[in-house]
Amino acid sequence: MKNEKTSVFVRPVLTALLTLCFAFCILSLPSAFAQSAKSSKGSQAEKEVHSRQYIELLNSVYTFVLENYVDEVDPKILYEGALKGMMDAFEDPYTAYLGTAQMRDLNDTTTGDFGGVGLSITKPAETSADKPAYVEVVSPIEDTPGWRAGIQAGDLILSIDGTSTADITMEEVLKILRGPKGTSVNLIIRRGKTGEFPVSLIRAIIEVPTVKYGMINRGKQKTGYLRIIEFTPKTPDRVQEALDSFKKADFTSLIIDLRNNPGGLISSVADVADKFIDTGVIVSTKSRLMFENSVYRAKPKATVMPKNIPIVVLINKGSASASEILAGALKDYHLAYLVGERTYGKGSVQQVVPLPNQDGIKLTMARYYTPSDSNIDKIGIPPDREIALPVLTEAEEKAYASLITDEAISKYVASNPNMSASEIASYAHTLQSAYNLELRLLRRLIKLEVNRTKPAELYDLDFDVQLQAALDIAASSNFETMVKSAKTLKELQASMSDEQKVSAADGQAGKSGKKGR
Incomplete structure (x- = not known):
């Protein structure tokens, strides 16, 4: 005692x-x-x-x-904790400490030698009982397992192989999603408020194509369709190939599809924009550091797009960063009409700085501004004509979840491969009587399953109401008047009330964290 x-x-x-x-x-x-x-x-x-x-x-x-x-x-624990805390102190979703594994993932993404599921994702920095920090899909990458499974921008990934994504870090999420080619990973997806369903994906080597293009012919209207998937060093050359092809086909209008384009290199998007803009500022970056202040200007000799061709740009909430630079520049110069939904709203520029321990930091170094001197960070770019894809009701969300869980489509297609368009339409009617979903959506889901092992279709006019609207607008007799009368981003932001700006920012909130595939 x-x-x-x-x-x-x-x-x-x-x-x-x-x-x-x-x-x-x-x-x-x-x-x-x-x-x-x-x-x-x-x-x-x-x-x-x-x-x-x-x-x-x-x-x-x-x-x-x-x-x-x-x-x-372990001194390493204190070191990493200090760096994480330092980067988190900015409350900037794009400034972060990158551990050794994250730096390795970043290098794998650059070289393309990794097995993944093809989803560009983000994760809120904070979680709570009221608002769990589930992983959100920013955009699926075409011709990848995630895209072929029908996963969409805005879907939440609730769990991966039984582990809730709300309770783990982005680094842990990426570690679970990635793995050897041919191995499987199981997700629980939430679409809308109540629709939840399982998705099993087989990992594949993710190689991101930069550009896809082709002609859409409707009567006398010959439209060049240019889908820019991501801005890489190769993108400007691929865009030039597309424009050359359209000229040979005597195109009468152009649609640039930037939907679900997560961005890329600022130098690449500046070179692409230069093909359409003959003079003036394309984009500028501003920082308190002199060497980060840059102005990308158009060069008349680089302009190759004919002046008399109507241009419509398709955008949505998956259009971010560099894709917003191109959309914003074409809008500010009254060269294109924007159709779709408000963009993601990422108006900052980051640098990845490697550290001696094979880790690193990602730091926001500057903000970019459109030709009208507007920054769209956390606000996004609104379309000139808003066309939203159909949104499922709560009853339809539950029906969709049941359809996926029952594997009704996959089992039927396995027994009836190579279905024709008429057979797809017929089976859609059969499914509708059981699941009460729109026929257009059912046809889309059946086609995705039928073509699971084939290259993705360039476009789907049956399902894509935004593309349909873009074609109609491009063919409009008063197109030039519509484009010229559309407000620049500076004018739009000046006309927005403080309440509208807060609302727009709130609408873009929660899209934080590291992106992965």
Whole structure:
């Protein structure tokens, strides 16, 4: 009992001594440190002094924790925790610490030698009981397992192989999604408010095509259809190939499809835009760092698009970053009419900085601005003509979930391969009597299953109401008047009330986190 009493007495004394020791270390820092709590205004020399003092304070805390925590501490844990906390302090979804595994994933994405499911995803930084941080699909990549399974932009991935995505980090999500080619991964998808269904995907090597194109002929209307999937170093050349092909086909209108395009290189999109814009600013980047301030200007010699060809640009909530730069530039110069839905709203530029430990940081270094000097971050670009894809009612969401869970389509197609258009239409009517879903959607789902092992169709006029509207607008006799009278982004933002801006930002909120495939 005597020893027990002694230990009880010694513990608070030891705590007090350690506290005093730590406090002494802090107080031993230069007295000028107190000035750093004041306004950040001051000379550069003063700011540098304050910066050094914070570094000394961090070093003191690091050393104290390393030497005095109840258990022996791996210095790497403290290092990674400090970097994560530093990057998270900005509350910027695009600024983040990238661990060794994430840097490896980033390199794999660049080289294309990884097995994945073909989904560009994002994840909120914070989770709560009221709003779990489930993974959200930004866009499916064409001709990949995720795309062929019918997963759509805006779908939530509730779990992966039985693990809730709300309870794990993005790094862990990517680790589970990726794996050897030919292996399977099981997802639970939520579409809308209540529609939940399982999806089993077979991993494949993900190679992202940059451009797909072809002609759409409707009577005398000859429309060049240009789908830009992502902006890579090869994209400008592929776009040029498409435009050359359209010219040979005597095209009378052009549709540029940027839906579900997650972005890419700013230099690439500037080169693409230069083919349509003959003079002026294409995009500018602004930062407090002089070397990050850039202006990309159009060069008359690079312009190849004929002046008299109507251009319609298709956009949706999966159109982000570089795709917003192209849409914004063509809109600001009154060169194209935008159709679809409001874009994602990513108006910032990041740099990935490798660190010596094979990890790294991703840091927002600048913001980009359209030709009318507008930044669309967290607001997005609204279409000139809003055409939304049909949204399922709650009853239809449940019917859709049942349809997928029952495997009604996959089992029927397995027994009836190579179905013709008339057979697809007939089976859609059969399904409708059991599941009460729109025939157009049912035909779409059956076609996706029939063509699961074939290259993706360039377009689907039967299902795609946005493309149908774009074709009608491009053929309109007053197209030029519509384009010229459309407001620039600067004019649109100036006319928005504060309430509308907040509403737009709220609508884009939650799209945070690292993207993966």
